[in-house]
Amino acid sequence: MSTSPVKALFAAKPERWTAWEAPLRRAFDEAGLTVDLSRDHAPDQTDYIVYAPNGPVADFTPFTRAKAVLSLWAGVEGIVGNPTLTQPLARMVDEGLRQGMVEWVTGHVLRHHLGMDAHIVNPDRTWINEPPPLAQSRTVTILGLGELGAACAEALVALRFNVFGWSRSPKAHPGITCLSGAGGLDQALAQAEILVLLLPLTPATDTLLDAARLARLPNGATILNPGRGALIDDDALLAALDRNIAHATLDVFRTEPLPQDHPFWAHPRVTVTPHIASETRPATASRVIAENIRRGEAGEPFLHLVDRSAGY
Structure with a gap:
């Protein structure tokens, strides 16, 4: 040297x-x-x-x-x-990027899994005595099994969630149901009670989550996007929130900072975080x-x- x-x-x-x-x-x-x-x-x-x-x-x-x-x-x-x-x-x-993403993803998965919002924001002081299912009864699907996606999937497996993962090419990870290709994507979406987007942005993934694919998610599904804003069709997501999507927690957007007049800010079932999932x-x-x-x-x-x- x-x-x-x-x-x-x-x-x-x-x-x-x-x-x-x-x-x-x-x-x-x-x-x-x-x-x-x-x-x-x-x-x-x-x-x-x-x-x-x-x-x-x-x-x-x-x-x-x-x-x-x-x-x-x-x-x-x-x-x-x-x-x-x-x-x-x-x-x-x-390691810092990896750990930061794992913490953001597991935190928001647990938030939606446990239904924390109903207890944190409860102005009527309603006694909501409905325990959530245990983690093994909840399916989380992660789109993208690269460094960050695989690390998040492994953390969720450790918490005993039922974890599906999808990637463009076949992969194998212990404890994760790994799917790939177009048919695998449809299957991964159909299982996703909580969907996490951790794909890179490429011509093949731009607007991957369009109206048709959003419609494949189960009724009451939650979407977490700490990956790239352009993975989702914004208008299609807003329409799906009135149909089958219960909530979307979004950390990335097509335009950043997110414009103040964007509908995501005011939507009651959208959480905006300012690109902080992993720095x-x-x-x-x-x-x-x-x-x-x-x-x-x-x-x-x-x-x-x-x-x-x-x-x-």
């Missing part, structure tokens, strides 16, 4: 530098790396781009020396189709960036490389 400094360009919004600089430098030190981290490296002198899709870099053509683009975000739909990107692209997968946390994510730079300098395969033909 070279002992000369490698040059890492921090290509995120300038206001993020304060939060990221110290954790990244600490992670580089812990990994035994000599890294010149800066926001100002010339493109032709940059070895690695520490990247956020809303940052200053959109044209990767000048980065002729860059060995990899290391994203700080889990989602890559904003970059994967960029024709100037010829360098390897790694998405962010780290990249510098303390843990910096170690992933450092490990990928270590791998790049050692000639080892990068972690979490994006398959650009698949879109994630």
Whole structure:
């Protein structure tokens, strides 16, 4: 491994530098790396781009020396189709993201499973003495069995929920009924008393939950979307809330922040959370960036490389 400094360009919004600089430098030190981290490296002198899709870099053509683009975000739909990107692209997968998503998903699954809203908001002081079923009598379906979806599914299995999972390609996870393909999607939806969307956004998943697929959900189903806003047809969801959907808890939207006049804000059976289900946390994510730079300098395969033909 070279002992000369490698040059890492921090290509995120300038206001993020304060939060990221110290954790990244600490992670580089812990990994035994000599890294010149800066926001100002010339493109032709940059070895690695520490990247956020809303940052200053959109044209990767000048980065002729860059060995990899290391994203700080889990989602890559904003970059994967960029024709100037010829360098390897790694998405962010780290323990902080995983744990944050598991906590949000299990918290809201339990909220709806237990019927907590009726007790928290009870202005009439009604004595609601109706215990919920036990977890093993409730089916939760997770669309998407990648890093985050699989982690959430495993946590729900540990709580003894009946868990179905769907993915584009066949997968196998202990304790989870794994389905795939178009026929498997119909079956997964038909079972879903609580549906969790954790798919990446690709041309194949854009508006996946349209009117026809929403109609396949059981009467009284609940939808949780911490994945991507464009997975759902907003108008179709609003119509389904008057038909077969009991509640939708949404953390992601087609336009963010969600416009104040959007119907979701005022709908009595919609909960809006402001894209907080899982956030990249510098303390843990910096170690992933450092490990990928270590791998790049050692000639080892990068972690979490994006398959650009698949879109994630």
